[in-house]
Amino acid sequence: MSPDPWIWIGAILTLMIFSFLFKDNAFYKFGEHLFVGVANGYFIALYWHNSLKPNLYDQLVAGNFIYIIPLLLGLMYFARFIPKISWLVRIPIGFIIGWGAGISIPAYFQAEILRQVGGTIVTPESFINPLNGIWALIIFIGVVCTLIYFFFSKEHKGILGHTSRLGIIFIMIGFGASFGYTVMARVSLLIGRIQFLLGPWLGLIK
Amino acid sequence: MKWYEVISKIDRRIIYILLTLFIILPFFVKVTIPQNVMPQTQKLFDFVDSLPPDDKVIMIAFEYSPQTMPECRPMAIALLKHCFMRNIPIVGVSFDPQGPGLAVEAFATVVDELNSTALSREDSIIYGEDYVYLGWKSGRLAAILEMGESIKSVFPRDHFRNSVDSFPLMQRVRNYKDVAIAIILAAADYPLDWIRYAQTRYGVKVGVGLTAVMAPKYYPFLQTGQVSGMMSGMKGAAEYEKLVFEHGYATELGTAETGMNSQSMIHLLIIILIILGNIGYFFSRRKK
Numbered sequence: 001m002s003p004d005p006w007i008w009i010g011a012i013l014t015l016m017i018f019s020f021l022f023k024d025n026a027f028y029k030f031g032e033h034l035f036v037g038v039a040n041g042y043f044i045a046l047y048w049h050n051s052l053k054p055n056l057y058d059q060l061v062a063g064n065f066i067y068i069i070p071l072l073l074g075l076m077y078f079a080r081f082i083p084k085i086s087w088l089v090r091i092p093i094g095f096i097i098g099w100g101a102g103i104s105i106p107a108y109f110q111a112e113i114l115r116q117v118g119g120t121i122v123t124p125e126s127f128i129n130p131l132n133g134i135w136a137l138i139i140f141i142g143v144v145c146t147l148i149y150f151f152f153s154k155e156h157k158g159i160l161g162h163t164s165r166l167g168i169i170f171i172m173i174g175f176g177a178s179f180g181y182t183v184m185a186r187v188s189l190l191i192g193r194i195q196f197l198l199g200p201w202l203g204l205i206k
Numbered sequence: 207m208k209w210y211e212v213i214s215k216i217d218r219r220i221i222y223i224l225l226t227l228f229i230i231l232p233f234f235v236k237v238t239i240p241q242n243v244m245p246q247t248q249k250l251f252d253f254v255d256s257l258p259p260d261d262k263v264i265m266i267a268f269e270y271s272p273q274t275m276p277e278c279r280p281m282a283i284a285l286l287k288h289c290f291m292r293n294i295p296i297v298g299v300s301f302d303p304q305g306p307g308l309a310v311e312a313f314a315t316v317v318d319e320l321n322s323t324a325l326s327r328e329d330s331i332i333y334g335e336d337y338v339y340l341g342w343k344s345g346r347l348a349a350i351l352e353m354g355e356s357i358k359s360v361f362p363r364d365h366f367r368n369s370v371d372s373f374p375l376m377q378r379v380r381n382y383k384d385v386a387i388a389i390i391l392a393a394a395d396y397p398l399d400w401i402r403y404a405q406t407r408y409g410v411k412v413g414v415g416l417t418a419v420m421a422p423k424y425y426p427f428l429q430t431g432q433v434s435g436m437m438s439g440m441k442g443a444a445e446y447e448k449l450v451f452e453h454g455y456a457t458e459l460g461t462a463e464t465g466m467n468s469q470s471m472i473h474l475l476i477i478i479l480i481i482l483g484n485i486g487y488f489f490s491r492r493k494k
Contacts, residue, residue, distance in 0.1 A: 119430035185418035188440035192276020
């Protein structure tokens with residue numbers, strides 16, 4: 001068994017959280033509340049030392065008074081707690097939305113629409129390797145049929161009905177893959193904890 | 207109670223016990239379930255393996271958190287070993303507030319292991335010459351964009367508060383032109399920002415190491431070439447560990463490879479439980 005007290009604390013807290021699998025209890029609640037408290041403390045300290053202090057406090061102390069503008073914008077967020085001046089909160093929100101939309105829309109359009117549409121186009125070059133050509137065709141059919149499934153302006157009958165049903169099959173395969181990956185992810189986390197308990201704590205495995 | 211009712215109403219606590227047993231057993235009973243290397247992991251490994259030593263840097267973004275360490279930490283360890291053994295310089299960054307502690311731990315683990323067998327200063331991994339960890343920065347969109355112009359303007363100091371100008375490595379790393387590939391080890395959607403801004407705008411190659419939950423979302427980017435290689439979940443980590451081991455960059459396999467036997471056993475158990483549940487549901491519906 002490990003002589004390191006931190007390993008023991010980690011192991012005991014892990015077991016406290018796992019105890020929820022049996023039923024809700026005081027040990028689980030203690031572990032949960034401790035986690036929330038520690039996480040909050042960590043984030044406050046990190047943001048103060050790595051963000052607020054160097055980017056605002058130190059700048060103001062050094063006489064860079066232009067930083068009063070972001071300070072005021074930040075303070076305006078708290079205006080919502082005072083009903084008389086709560087409208088002030090719209091200014092920083094408007095600033096953030098304007099900046100965010102400006103920076104995100106072109107990048108999103110380029111990276112996730114134009115390039116993705118380009119990726120579905122089947123060209124003669126796609127068939128240089130016949131197997132790649134087949135995959136390119138499947139992707140093309142999958143994208144078209146899935147889009148047709150979400151086309152609601154016309155009743156899904158006839159050719160539209162057949163293609164939208166094929167679209168559902170593609171969507172279901174996507175859901176299946178996502179579910180499989182989710183199971184793998186959750187099991188991985190459990191394996192990680194068991195490895196910690198059996199290895200560093202109990203010393204039963206390397 | 208009929209048999210089909212029994213199999214469709216198994217107590218969840220029995221399932222938990224079975225899960226635990228199926229995870230623990232492979233650690234004590236020798237079970238070897240072969241693992242194939244998927245093309246996306248091979249692609250990432252081949253890219254890193256083809257880079258000339260002591261030339262452009264690999265930028266690694268440590269964006270995972272303690273709860274996803276079983277998936278992302280083995281990726282980080284295997285990748286760091288691969289780079290250091292090939293003398294490829296590394297610049298580490300984080301935009302996830304939980305990243306710095308884990309990045310420092312991963313660097314320390316690999317550097318200590320490699321330096322313990324080093325015979326001379328030339329063989330050793332030296333901070334500032336072979337790698338630098340720049341730490342955490344808030345406002346990642348602006349930071350990722352600005353690094354295309356100047357990395358030093360975003361990170362004037364490293365994680366340990368040293369001026370980056372004091373490091374020989376940072377003298378030759380100005381912006382993305384000096385970065386061969388940015389590999390994002392992430393437990394949340396940070397790689398999307400690298401694809402949208404660093405890759406699309408500056409043409410930086412982006413590789414990803416993701417938790418398995420995130421992987422399906424990134425296959426389209428792999429197909430279009432926006433992502434140059436991918437490790438997905440514990441399996442991806444195990445594959446990279448296997449490649450690093452088989453090519454002689456590591457003396458032993460890591461925790462992901464040993465965990466994959468448990469993973470495969472659990473998958474078998476879950477498949478059996480899904481089949482049993484469906485049989486129970488099918489028969490109980492027929493009886494009604």
